[in-house]
Amino acid sequence: MDIRKPNDLELKKVISLSPQAVFDGTLGEVEPTKEKIDQLVKPLLEKGSYYLIAKENDKLIGWILIGASKDQFTDRMNGFIYELFVIEEFRGNGISKMLMRAGIDHLKQDGYSEIRLSAFAGNQAIKLYEKLGFSIRTVTMSLQL
Numbered sequence: 001m002d003i004r005k006p007n008d009l010e011l012k013k014v015i016s017l018s019p020q021a022v023f024d025g026t027l028g029e030v031e032p033t034k035e036k037i038d039q040l041v042k043p044l045l046e047k048g049s050y051y052l053i054a055k056e057n058d059k060l061i062g063w064i065l066i067g068a069s070k071d072q073f074t075d076r077m078n079g080f081i082y083e084l085f086v087i088e089e090f091r092g093n094g095i096s097k098m099l100m101r102a103g104i105d106h107l108k109q110d111g112y113s114e115i116r117l118s119a120f121a122g123n124q125a126i127k128l129y130e131k132l133g134f135s136i137r138t139v140t141m142s143l144q145l
Contacts, residue, residue, distance in 0.1 A: 001061070001095070003102045006053045014051055014063050015041060021085035026120050041065070044082060052102050054086075054095055062086035062095050064103040069116060079107030079115035084125060096128055104132070 006014060018037045022030055032040075049067025053060060062085055069080035081103055086095045107115050117134065119126050 001054055001056045001098065003052055003054050003098060006051055006063075010053055010055075010060065011051065013060055014053060017060075017085075017087075018083070021083055024085065025083070025123065025125075027122055029120070049080075049082065052099065052106065054099055056090075060087065061090040062099055064099040066103045066107055068110075068112070077112070079104075079110065079112030081107075081115065081117040084117075096125065097132070100128065100132055 015037060016034070018041065019032050019034060022032045022037070044065065044067055047067065049065060051063050051065050054062040063083070064081060064085075065083035066079065066081055068077050070077055081100070084096060084099060084103075086099070104115060115134075116137070117129065118140075119129065
C-alpha cells in the first residue's frame with residue numbers, strides 16, 4: 001500500500017467521494033451535496049490543508065485530510081485532521097490506522113506540537129483515535145427542540 005499526496009485526477013476522485021465520507025462520519029445525520037463539499041474543502045485546500053491518499057494496486061482505498069486550525073481561545077495554530085475515510089470494501093484492514101499515523105507524521109513535520117480532530121459521538125473511529133493517544137478535550141452538546 002502506498003500513502004502519499006494525490007495528483008490532480010486523484011484529488012478530483014477524493015472530492016467526488018467526500019459526500020459519502022461526511023455521511024458515514026456523521027453516522028448518517030448529514031448528507032452533503034457536492035456543492036457543500038466544495039464550500040467546505042476548497043477553502044481548506046487554499047489555506048494549505050492537503051489530502052494523503054492510500055492506494056493499493058492503483059486503486060484508491062482511503063484518505064485523510066489534514067491541515068491547520070486556530071484555537072478559538074488562544075489563537076494558537078494546531079494541526080487538525082479534518083477527514084478520515086476508508087472505502088467500505090477495504091475497512092477492517094488497519095488502513096485507518098496507517099492513514100492516521102501518516103497524517104500525524106506529516107503534521108509533526110509541518111511543525112505542529114498538537115493535533116486535534118472532531119468526531120460525532122458514537123463514531124467507531126473514536127476507539128482508534130484513543131488508541132493513538134487522542135483524548136477528549138471538549139464536548140459539544142445538543143438539545144433537539
